[in-house]
Amino acid sequence: MTTLTAVGLPPAKGRAGFPGALRSEWTKIRSVRSTTYTLLATAIVTIGISTLFAWGQSGHLGQGDLPNFDPVRNSMFGIVFGQLVIVVIGAMTLSGEYTTGMIRTSLSAMPRRGVVFGAKLTVFTLVALVTGLFCSFTSFFIGQTFFNDVTLQDFGPVKPGSPDLPVPSAPVHVHLSTTLGAPHVLQAVIGGGLYLAVSSLLAFGLAALLRHTAGAITAAIALLFVTFIMTQFLPHDWAVHVDKWIPFLAGSQIWGTHKLGGDAVPMLSAWAGFAVFTGYAAIAIIGGAALFRKRDA
């Protein structure tokens, strides 16, 4: 018969609470392969697409694009797709507890559910922020190397009434890159990381509400991506009222030095938009937390 004396167990002191729960959640998130895979996928998609886009831009710009060229946003275009990947980690971190049944074991070890939820949220927020900032800064720096020397693909002036094809003018090289020290640039690059992190937190909250991985991911993508696509079909007199509240358009104002969405439709400012975007995530998380505490596990 195995011995039952607990040699490695010192006497209890205090009360088990948040610090222990934080350590536990850190162990949980680092000890499953899906975390590594999805984080890598987020980085590859965000940085990869950003790089491709910046490279493409650097060879396709014309004279007319210069006044509105945003070297920050154009270096981080991959965020548009990266958000679709990072929501997977956000959803899985929470819903994984339910789909595996681990939640029952977790809550049997620590029945104070607010502590469990808070610790999981804190650890995940940190992981998402580090991932988001790594993606945004890396994309930014790669993009600037392309924008450092842009060959304008401009066409010569077309003579009125001339049937001749325009003749390409001599290639013009311009320097479009920027630095973190330029106005609003640091805020925008950090904003790129924040945008990705908050996207995944929205998915985390949705997962707490729905307790279902695929459902939470679908809902997150619908909110982040589909609502944005739908704004493209809105009549103008609706768009002026609706567009600025769309999660993608509100949240994305922060990760550029120029406004996203042009001048035809009013948009929120960088921080106001980001606050609205964070508000959506907060609603999902607060609702999810309330259900997490109340529902039978």
Place this chain on the structure above:
Amino acid sequence: MIEATGLTKRYGDKLAVDDLSFSVRPGQVTGFLGPNGAGKSTTMRMILGLDAPTSGTVTVNGKPFSAVDHPMREVGALLDAKAIHGGRSAYNHLLCLAQTNDLPARRVGEVLEMVGLTEVARKRSKGFSLGMGQRLGIAAALLGDPRVLMFDEPVNGLDPEGILWIRNLMKALAAGGRTVFVSSHLMSEMEHTADHLLVIGRGRLIADCTVAEFIERNSEQQVKVRSPHADKLAELVSAAGGRVTADGGTLHVANLPLERVGDLAFDNGIRLHELTSVQASLEEAFMELTKDSVEYHAAVPAAQRAESGAEQKAEA
């Protein structure tokens, strides 16, 4: 010590647990017995606070489980061995649980050693056999060296060696003064491990007694007697101190030896068509006791029954 008072759980219009009051005492193995769907798991989930009771309360060592300072030092539970993230190694699974209760990491190695999983500690648990998964669940329950242990159907699907191991473990834990609460739908399993029994059916408490009492009460020697004058015989047998259950012309007599019943009939000139001794097994007693409280009866189609009857005759 687990104490439940008026514990009730309702899912929609279905009453899963109905006004259960009981206490599970330390130093012995208490069996929680009932057919599938009787409410055993729901009750255990309410003890752990996984499900909120519709009404009633349950405490562990005098406190609701969620108010306990170090929950894992108070209660170790194995409700479902599959309730783990299969992508995590056994070691990390136990580590993340230990950390919630500020238990030192070296305790993880200790429980892995106890359940014999040291060699696979770094392997992902999704590759574990049923028995290994069960051992991992027990390791988790033992982490905090708790005073109360709960196991829900712990031997389900285990091989004989695993069953023996769990039985001995439960007995050893109880012998060490701990409270051990174990559920099963098999009476035979309880005969081997439990000292005390709580029997439930359809969410209601049917019996709360020692195993010895349960056996004495429910598996007594009975006499089956068939007579055209059953009514008269029933009166005589009752007067002689027997307990009678009548079913048409057939009587079941308890508390009176077979010879005595035969003599009574002879002395009073009552014609007998049958006089047999019946020994109810414990399993039968349990079936009898919970017959009306089984949630899902398996219906055997009449045609199939007739067929199998015909086959038996043919074989004979």
